[in-house]
Amino acid sequence: MSLPNLLWALIAFTYIGSGMAQTVTQTPSVISVQEGKAVILNCKYSTRVTIYYLHWYKQSPNGEMIFLIYQDYFSTKNARKERYSVNFQKADSSIRLTISDLQLEDSSVYFCALDEPQTGVSDKLIFGSGTSLTVLPNIQNPEPALYQLTSPKSSDTSVCLLTDTDSYNTTFKNENTNGSNPTVLEMMTMESKSYGAVAWGSKSTFNCTDAFNLQNLVNLTHPSGSTCNVKDVKQSFETDKDLNLINLSLIGLRIIFLKTVAFNLLMTFRLWSN
Structure with missing residues (x-):
């Protein structure tokens, strides 16, 4: 092998060897x-x-x-x-x-x-x-609860809320079920943490107990030895009209306050200019 070819081979070997190392x-x-x-x-x-x-x-x-x-x-x-x-x-x-x-x-x-x-x-x-x-999360004494919220205007719309569990492995039974990944709920006022998840469907046959895999929660045992059963609660939900009216009134008062402050600043600036 000629000297130039030998040098090129040595350079290539050094480059490849260092890259692999x-x-x-x-x-x-x-x-x-x-x-x-x-x-x-x-x-x-x-x-x-x-x-x-x-x-x-x-x-x-x-x-x-x-x-x-x-x-x-x-x-x-x-x-x-x-x-x-x-x-x-x-x-x-x-x-x-x-x-x-x-x-x-x-x-x-x-x-x-x-x-x-x-x-x-x-x-x-x-x-x-x-x-x-x-x-x-370090969850103490969980009390799992399952809520099914249905709209009073349409029985085909339901939202399921699973709260206060200590298991991250809360999966959905039905692959057609829409839902969120388990999320840590941190309740600072109660100094406690737990997992929660949400599922929803748009069919009248949709049922919350069929949406989640609850086998790890039904027979959940506390350190004291008592058994914690998942509760299934149904209730309707709707927008509070009085609360909306109060919010709109507060927004209006804030706008009036901001306008008053702006007007006072403008008049003060004009007085200083004169």
């Missing part, structure tokens, strides 16, 4: 942990450079990457910041992120990133695939 792997991909407890997110990396840094990011609902904590390659002390701490094992090419005292707002996707500084250009960040963390 730079990897970041995160486990597990999905994890659920109870509120108030701690969670450990694993990350392993591989790199051919000697100078590097390791970062952890949290992705916000709008897609923004929020920086949490980082670790130097040369540091023998593990980084710590508020509820975040890392366990860096250089010999094992791994770094673990521990989040203590989990809160509901910690539910997000977390990314591990390898930072390779490059002279004269921006640092090269290599991200892992991410770990989706779901924080489950």
